[in-house]
Amino acid sequence: MKGLTFQRNGVVSVEDVPEPTILRPDDAIVRVSMAGICGSDLHVLHAGEAFGFAPGARLGHEFLGTVEAVGSDVVSAAVGDRVLVSVSVNCGECSWCREGLQASCERMSMFGWAPRLWQHGGDVQGGQSEYARVPLANSTLTRIPEAVADPGREGSLLPLIDVMSTAMHGLTAGRMQPGFHVVVIGDGAVGQSAVHCARALGAEAVICLGHHADRLEMAERLGASGVGEQRDPEEIREFVFGATGGQGAHVVVDTVSNTSSMQGAHAAVRPGGTIACLGMDHFMGKLPEINWYDQFVRNITISGGLVHSNRYVGPLLELLANDDIDPAPMLTNVLSLDDAAEGYRMMAERDPGVVKVALAVGATGG
Ligand SMILES: [Zn+2]
Ligand SMILES: [Zn+2]
Missing domain, CATH: 3.40.50.720 (NAD(P)-binding Rossmann-like Domain)
Incomplete structure (x- = not known):
C-alpha cells in the first residue's frame, strides 16, 4: 500500500509501505478515506531527525475512514463502520482517561510520531496512508453518527479530530x-x-x-x-x-x-x-x-496544553449534526495521497490561500 513517509529533514515522500496487521486483540485496521496535514507535521518535516524519526516512518495523526478488520476484543466498532480516529491512542480506563485527560493516558501513543512514544506491541504508524493500525480501538475510535455520515461531509468531519478539538x-x-x-x-x-x-x-x-x-x-x-x-x-x-x-x-x-x-x-x-x-x-x-x-x-x-483526544469529538459531532458548526471551509485544498509531499510544501511555504491541506486517500467505503 501507499503511505507518506519521512525520509530526512526537509524531505517526505509517498512510498510503498507494508500493510498493517492486527497485532493485539484490541487493535483495529482502518481503511483511510481522508487524512489531514497538521501544522505539527511540519515540525516533523523540518526537524524529524531530532525527534527520532527514521527514514520510512509514516506521518499523520488526523484521519478518518472505514473499519477494515478488528481484533477479538474490539466491541465498540465493527467491520464496515465509518470512524474518526483520535489524534492519540488512549485506553479510556486509566485514572487520567477517566478524568478526561487522555493526553496523559498511561498507554498513550501518538499516531505518526516518533517510535519512543509507541507502547502497543509494534508500530503505531501515521494515517496519511491507505491503511492504519489503531491500537486500543475501543476508546481510540469514534463511530461517525448516522446524521453526519454522508461521505460528502468528510471535509466537515476531518477538522473535528485535531484542530477543532x-x-x-x-x-x-x-x-x-x-x-x-x-x-x-x-x-x-x-x-x-x-x-x-x-x-x-x-x-x-x-x-x-x-x-x-x-x-x-x-x-x-x-x-x-x-x-x-x-x-x-x-x-x-x-x-x-x-x-x-x-x-x-x-x-x-x-x-x-x-x-x-x-x-x-x-x-x-x-x-x-x-x-x-x-x-x-x-x-x-x-x-x-x-x-x-x-x-x-x-x-x-x-x-x-496538549489536546485530550476523544473528550471534544463527541460534543463537536453534536454541534455539527445541529448545524451549529461547519469547519469545512478551512480545508482549503484537497489533494490525492500521491500528491501529499506537494501538500506539505504548500503548507510549509504558506502558499497564498492555503490554510489546511487534506488528502483524499481512497474511495470512501461503507
Ligand atoms: Zn495535529
Ligand atoms: Zn488511559
Whole structure:
C-alpha cells in the first residue's frame, strides 16, 4: 500500500509501505478515506531527525475512514463502520482517561510520531496512508453518527479530530462562557477553529489577530466579529479594548505562543482573564518569555496544553449534526495521497490561500 513517509529533514515522500496487521486483540485496521496535514507535521518535516524519526516512518495523526478488520476484543466498532480516529491512542480506563485527560493516558501513543512514544506491541504508524493500525480501538475510535455520515461531509468531519478539538481544549482551558469576549491570536487552522468554536459557544466579541488578509477574511466568515493585523502590543490593547467596550478579553487563545504573541495576549486580556497557549514552538526548543509581573498583578491565568483526544469529538459531532458548526471551509485544498509531499510544501511555504491541506486517500467505503 501507499503511505507518506519521512525520509530526512526537509524531505517526505509517498512510498510503498507494508500493510498493517492486527497485532493485539484490541487493535483495529482502518481503511483511510481522508487524512489531514497538521501544522505539527511540519515540525516533523523540518526537524524529524531530532525527534527520532527514521527514514520510512509514516506521518499523520488526523484521519478518518472505514473499519477494515478488528481484533477479538474490539466491541465498540465493527467491520464496515465509518470512524474518526483520535489524534492519540488512549485506553479510556486509566485514572487520567477517566478524568478526561487522555493526553496523559498511561498507554498513550501518538499516531505518526516518533517510535519512543509507541507502547502497543509494534508500530503505531501515521494515517496519511491507505491503511492504519489503531491500537486500543475501543476508546481510540469514534463511530461517525448516522446524521453526519454522508461521505460528502468528510471535509466537515476531518477538522473535528485535531484542530477543532484543540480549539475546544483552548476555550475550555480558558474557562469559556457564553457572553465572553474572546481574542484568538493566529489565523491558521487552529485559530480559525477557535474563532468558529467561540462563536458556537456563545461568545460576545470574537476577535482574530493575524497577518494574512485572506485568512482574516475566512475568520470573519467563520464567526469573527472583528479582525486585526496589529503586531505592537499597545496597538493590540487599543484595538481589543476599543472593540469590547473597554472590557478586554476574558479568554485569549494564543495559537502561536511565542514571546511576541504572548506580549499581544497580555495586552488583550482583561484582569482575571485567561491566556490559553496552544502553540508548539517549545517542541523546537524555543521557549516564550512570559510576563510573570503582569500575570501576578492582574491575576492572569496561563493555561492551555496538549489536546485530550476523544473528550471534544463527541460534543463537536453534536454541534455539527445541529448545524451549529461547519469547519469545512478551512480545508482549503484537497489533494490525492500521491500528491501529499506537494501538500506539505504548500503548507510549509504558506502558499497564498492555503490554510489546511487534506488528502483524499481512497474511495470512501461503507
Ligand atoms: Zn495535529
Ligand atoms: Zn488511559
